[in-house]
Every structure is written in C-alpha cells, then in structure tokens.
Amino acid sequence: MFTDRLLAGRKILVTGGGTGLGKAMAAKFLSLGAEIHICGRRKGVCEETAAELMKLHGGKVTAHGVDIRDSAAVDAMIEEAFKGSPLTDLINNAAGNFISRTQDLSPRGFDAVANIVMHGTFYVTHAVGKRWIAGGHRGNVVSITVTWVRNGSPYVVPSAMSKSAIQAMTMSLATEWGRYGIRLNTIAPGEIPTEGMSKRIKPGDEAGARTIAQNPMGRVGQMSELENLATFLISGGCDWINGETIAMDGAQALAMGGNFYQLRDWKDSDWSAARDAIMAQNEKDKAKRA
Numbered sequence: 001m002f003t004d005r006l007l008a009g010r011k012i013l014v015t016g017g018g019t020g021l022g023k024a025m026a027a028k029f030l031s032l033g034a035e036i037h038i039c040g041r042r043k044g045v046c047e048e049t050a051a052e053l054m055k056l057h058g059g060k061v062t063a064h065g066v067d068i069r070d071s072a073a074v075d076a077m078i079e080e081a082f083k084g085s086p087l088t089d090l091i092n093n094a095a096g097n098f099i100s101r102t103q104d105l106s107p108r109g110f111d112a113v114a115n116i117v118m119h120g121t122f123y124v125t126h127a128v129g130k131r132w133i134a135g136g137h138r139g140n141v142v143s144i145t146v147t148w149v150r151n152g153s154p155y156v157v158p159s160a161m162s163k164s165a166i167q168a169m170t171m172s173l174a175t176e177w178g179r180y181g182i183r184l185n186t187i188a189p190g191e192i193p194t195e196g197m198s199k200r201i202k203p204g205d206e207a208g209a210r211t212i213a214q215n216p217m218g219r220v221g222q223m224s225e226l227e228n229l230a231t232f233l234i235s236g237g238c239d240w241i242n243g244e245t246i247a248m249d250g251a252q253a254l255a256m257g258g259n260f261y262q263l264r265d266w267k268d269s270d271w272s273a274a275r276d277a278i279m280a281q282n283e284k285d286k287a288k289r290a
Helices: 020-031 043-057 071-081 107-135 157-180 195-201 209-214 223-235 252-256 261-265 268-289
Strands: 011-015 035-040 061-065 089-092 139-144 182-189 245-248
Touching: 011 020, 011 071, 011 107, 020 035, 020 043, 020 089, 020 223, 035 043, 043 061, 061 071, 071 107, 089 107, 107 139, 107 157, 107 182, 139 157, 139 223, 157 182, 182 223, 209 252, 223 245
Parallel strands: 011 035, 011 089, 035 061, 089 139, 139 182, 182 245
Antiparallel strands: none
C-alpha cells in the first residue's frame, strides 16, 4: 500500500508503544524506514518489544521507561529523545480505562484514568511541541481517541471526559501551532481487541462478539487498518488535514452510538463480576511491573 522506505529519515515517538495498538503502529512505521522511540511504565516490556521489532524489521527502536503522569519525567525523556536530531512525529497512544457505574467511582479511580489520558497526553505533546517551535521544526501529532468524544458515554465517564479533552487540545493546538508547520489530528477507532482493553472494558466479551453482532459491517477492526491510517496521517500525503478526528469503526457510532449505553441493563451481580475481572487484570499487570 505504501512505497518502500516511505518514512525514512523520520524519528517517531509512540507512547504506550510496548504493547497492543502502540506496538502495532511502531512496527509499521519501523518497517517503512522510520527510527522509533517507544515508552511505557514497564521499561522491560518496552525493551523486549524494541528487540523484537528490530529483529523483525531491522532499523532502530529505543525504549524508554517513563510514567507519563510525571511531567518532569516526561520532559527528561523528550530531552533524551531529541538528542542528535529532533523527533519528527508523535503518536499519543498511552491510555487507561475501565468500566464502572459512575456512582461507584472513587476520586482515585477517576484520577487513574484522567492522569494518564488527559494530563499525560498534554505533558508529552507540550514537551515535544515547545521543542519543535523553539527549533523551527515542523511536526505531526496523532492522538488515539474514541468515537464517543462526540456523544459521551455512560460507565466510562473518566475516559469520556479525558479523551474529549484530547480532542479539544487537538483542535486548539491545530489552530495555534499550524503557523509553525505543526499538525495535530486524532483517530477514533472502534473495537480492535487487545488484552488490556478486553479485560477492563469488555469483560466476558473478549472475542468482540457484541461488536460483531451490532456493527453495520459485521466485524471488529483490524490492527493493520489503524496502522495504515496513522501512517497516512503522518506521511505527507495530505498535510492540509489538521485538527480533525477521523472515526474508524465501520459506522458503529452512527448506528449504535459506539458507547456503553447497553450496560444500563446490567444487574449488581454483573457489575461485581466485571469489577473482579478488572481487579484480576490489574494484579496481573502489577506482577509484570514488579
């Protein structure tokens, strides 16, 4: 689909690049000739991913262990990434989400999502953007959001609020930073099954059965589709796209709202089972970070 070495000479940071959607996009960019930086809280996972991707595609992948909730740590990572040559592109993919009745949320639960998705995304974008402006560099930012930035969603209110903030940031900075040759856009994918997403926001539906039954195209999304859309947005194929959110969900948001309204029928026992599944996944992730 893309010409060989399309991204040669590019230096791209993918947040949350050690697993899932971020890993897939990083692999695609690397295969097209880019130098890649990936970051995540679990540096060991990022280092394993970096080694795996370089073995598959060659090139250079640098792993960073960073908690993007920490603005000082983010700035130090970006300073390190800019050594030698500036980043050319940023993919904001780091995220956190879980389903919960909003009345059951604690402030700590809200912050667990908002501090990563809203604050962390801003910290990284700000640290990269200010260096681009100071150095007179053009750049691209692509952030991964959700279709329900347009219509909200019950039962994932911290994420709905935080992802909407990213959309607002994207539109705002597209107009503020466009004069510097800096473009910002977002991709709002529908369901592309990954372990973290399935266990926390679709427990009991790991195979995407509900999406397959409801989606106008009768299927879930594919990693390759996200990889291709992200590649196009940073490729230079249409640099006049700026400040946009592009849905990639088989029209599910148009047909069904694309959110979690269907959970209104859950009973207390369903919420208890979901909470148990989420806690089990959290413990599994903590063990990996230990």
